[in-house]
Amino acid sequence: MAQRPILLAAGGTGGHLFPAEALAMALRARGQRVELATDSRALQYGAGFPADAIHAIPSATPSGGSPIAKALAGLTLARGVWVARGVVRRVNPAAVVGFGGYPTVPPMLAGQQLGIPTIIHEQNAVMGRANRFLAIRATAIATGFAKLAGVAQEIAAKSTPIGNPVRPAVIEAARTPFSDPGDGPVEILVTGGSQGARVMSDIVPLAIELLTSDRRARLRLTQQARAEDISRVRETYARLGVAAVVGPFFKDLPARMAAAHLVVSRAGASTVSELAVIGRDSILVPLPGAIDQDQAANAATLGVIGAATVILQPEFTPARLAAEIGSRLDNSDGMRYAAAAARGLGIPDAAERLAELVIRIASPL
Numbered sequence: 001m002a003q004r005p006i007l008l009a010a011g012g013t014g015g016h017l018f019p020a021e022a023l024a025m026a027l028r029a030r031g032q033r034v035e036l037a038t039d040s041r042a043l044q045y046g047a048g049f050p051a052d053a054i055h056a057i058p059s060a061t062p063s064g065g066s067p068i069a070k071a072l073a074g075l076t077l078a079r080g081v082w083v084a085r086g087v088v089r090r091v092n093p094a095a096v097v098g099f100g101g102y103p104t105v106p107p108m109l110a111g112q113q114l115g116i117p118t119i120i121h122e123q124n125a126v127m128g129r130a131n132r133f134l135a136i137r138a139t140a141i142a143t144g145f146a147k148l149a150g151v152a153q154e155i156a157a158k159s160t161p162i163g164n165p166v167r168p169a170v171i172e173a174a175r176t177p178f179s180d181p182g183d184g185p186v187e188i189l190v191t192g193g194s195q196g197a198r199v200m201s202d203i204v205p206l207a208i209e210l211l212t213s214d215r216r217a218r219l220r221l222t223q224q225a226r227a228e229d230i231s232r233v234r235e236t237y238a239r240l241g242v243a244a245v246v247g248p249f250f251k252d253l254p255a256r257m258a259a260a261h262l263v264v265s266r267a268g269a270s271t272v273s274e275l276a277v278i279g280r281d282s283i284l285v286p287l288p289g290a291i292d293q294d295q296a297a298n299a300a301t302l303g304v305i306g307a308a309t310v311i312l313q314p315e316f317t318p319a320r321l322a323a324e325i326g327s328r329l330d331n332s333d334g335m336r337y338a339a340a341a342a343r344g345l346g347i348p349d350a351a352e353r354l355a356e357l358v359i360r361i362a363s364p365l
Contacts, residue, residue: 005033005052006358007093007111011059011103015270017049019123019144019351020099022165024050026355035091037084037107055087059103063129080106081113088114095119095139095362097354102130112137117361121354123164123269125297126150140361142354144269145301150292162354163347164273171348173258174278178339181261181332183218188325189260190223191253197266199285199313201229204264205236207321215329216242222256224249254278261335262328264321267299267310273350275302279343281335282308283324285316307342 006027010020017038024034028050036051039059058080060073084106088096096111097119098104111118117139122131125145135141135155144164148156181187192200204223208216221244225233230246237244250256257263258278265271267284275282282302286295302308309324328335347353 003033004094005035007035007096009037009104009107010099011039015268016099016101018167018270019165022167022351023354026351039103057084057106061102081109084110100128100131105130108134124294126292126294163350164269165351165354166277169254170274170277173254176258180336185220186218187220187260188262189256190264192266201225201233203318205233206318210318210322267295269298272298276342276346277348279339281338284308284310285313288313305341307338
């Protein structure tokens with residue numbers, strides 16, 4: 001009999017697919033077959049995903065928008081479950097592993113309905129709505145952070161802290177130690193997640209402009225910006241005489257993070273976990289308005305140990321950011337301390353830990 005594969009369910013953004021990719025590599029290194037169930041939006045990220053097969057399954061998010069939009073999203077999810085049941089029957093996986101977000105609901109729910117063991121990986125410090133929906137019937141839950149908020153006792157009882165799996169590129173980047181800049185150039189990486197963040201383009205250049213010319217001369221910036229913002233960000237840095245690389249997306253982001261002394265970023269689970277594994281000082285601006293406030297909880301895990309400065313978006317002003325950058329330029333010891341504190345929280349072998357849990361829970365392979 002052919003070996004039964006593990007079916008991974010991940011989609012929506014690279015933030016969900018990256019940990020799934022890390023698990024896929026860890027499973028394949030153990031001789032396991034892997035297939036991926038995802039949505040059409042994520043196919044742009046998943047083209048090179050290490051899987052024997054990739055299945056596109058209809059999905060939608062039934063939160064926000066008008067009642068009609070919610071109803072249509074619900075119908076799309078129902079159609080996705082019907083399609084996913086056919087995929088699960090055909091693939092006959094030993095387990096289905098979901099990484100959060102509504103694109104995972106159809107394949108995970110299909111697996112539960114068909115009696116397949118299902119494992120949830122919750123990346124954030126607060127469980128998201130899709131995972132809360134699936135958690136009651138899940139066989140096991142792996143968590144990205146040591147503490148998981150917003151769950152009932154019966155959910156907590158089957159949860160195991162694992163960490164967030166990171167890509168091999170992150171493990172490689174973690175080999176680069178923090179290099180104290182002293183009075184020399186300071187490398188700053190500015191990123192806003194896989195979709196970018198306009199607030200970074202609005203605030204960071206203005207903050208740099210508030211610094212003295214002597215301080216600006218020491219900066220080397222790498223900044224992710226939305227395509228429509230790139231020109232104005234580049235023009236501001238050119239006018240200020242600041243060395244800067246500005247682009248919409250950096251494929252080598254882990255290496256750029258390792259080259260940085262300071263990272264200014266959103267607080268997605270993958271970003272926070274990569275900061276911890278690589279070990280870098282950061283200024284984190286959680287995404288505002290989220291119902292679950294997951295990014296605020298993620299950021300707090302670094303903030304409470306002095307590994308990051310957490311600034312809520314209403315307080316993320318040019319003056320506040322200029323003050324934070326200026327204090328680091330005046331005294332690099334703080335960056336070195338924060339980098340070491342972050343690294344102490346990192347779990348570089350999270351993918352291996354999750355792979356072991358999956359194999360232990362899976363039906364006979």
